[in-house]
Amino acid sequence: MISMGKKQQRREVLLNLITEKGYVSLSETANALDVSEQTIRRDFQALEALPHIKRTHGGLALVQPIAEGEYSRRQQSATQEKTALAARVAKYIQDGASIFLDSGTTSEAIALALLSRNNLKVMTYSIRVASRFLDRSDMTVAIPAGIVRLEDGAIIGPYDDEFTNQFRFDIAVVAISGMDEGGRLSDNDLFEVKRVQAAMRQADKTLLLLTSDKVGAKGLFELCHLKDIDLLAAEEQTLTKLNGLLATTKIELL
DSSP states (O other): OOOOOHHHHHHHHHHHHHHHHSEEEHHHHHHTTTHHHHHHHHHHHTTTSSSEEEETTTTTEEEOOTTTTHHHHHTTTHHOOOOHHHHHHHSSSTTEEEEEEEEHHHHHHHHGGGSSSSEEEEEEBBBBHTTTTTTTTTTTEEESSSEETTTTTTEOOSSSHHHHHTTEEEEEEEEOOOOTOOOOEESHHHHHHHHHHHHHHTTEEEEOOOOOOOOGGOOSSSEEEEGOOOOOEHHHHHHHHHTTTGSSOOOOOO
């Protein structure tokens, strides 16, 4: 019979793995910790009682909860700015392009603006974003499997690089939770960061839509640096906030 101390140790290791990777499967965890799948299954049952851990088919996922009313607040934040910038993005994207869209109210604004284009091929991990294209027979939309976070419609797990790696994108269009004074872009959800990073690797160009309320804000997880962005859609007031950061990049402004 395993001691309580050893059991607790193993579960702490397991929790650290989930925090680091965002998702762990039953089989890979059993192999990594050299215990039976039955033992790991009991550990999974114990850990899923934690508020930020969700059980998935065959694994556990790290979930960053959204506070009640938070998504509604985001929908009301910088709405005119988002709409104006989204129209600029849609004007830049060509008919027939293959694009990646992440989750969130900014991406929903972009999806609506993209209805002015034709024959797009879109990958997203947002049910809300995907639903914007439902009435368009000329659009092709791909979404990964996983758990739908009901607050905002994001598909949060299990994270799988292989799904994203099937695609090549002309443009990965991303939004963020914040950008600090050093130019580091961040988000509050590890799944979103991992999915966006994978999409950026598969894209010819990465386009950032940056609203003024995100400059100076900080997310929990670093996505990339401003230097990793190819195209930037931002209003003049936002560009002013960036001070000399843009001078150190080769970003094309839309």
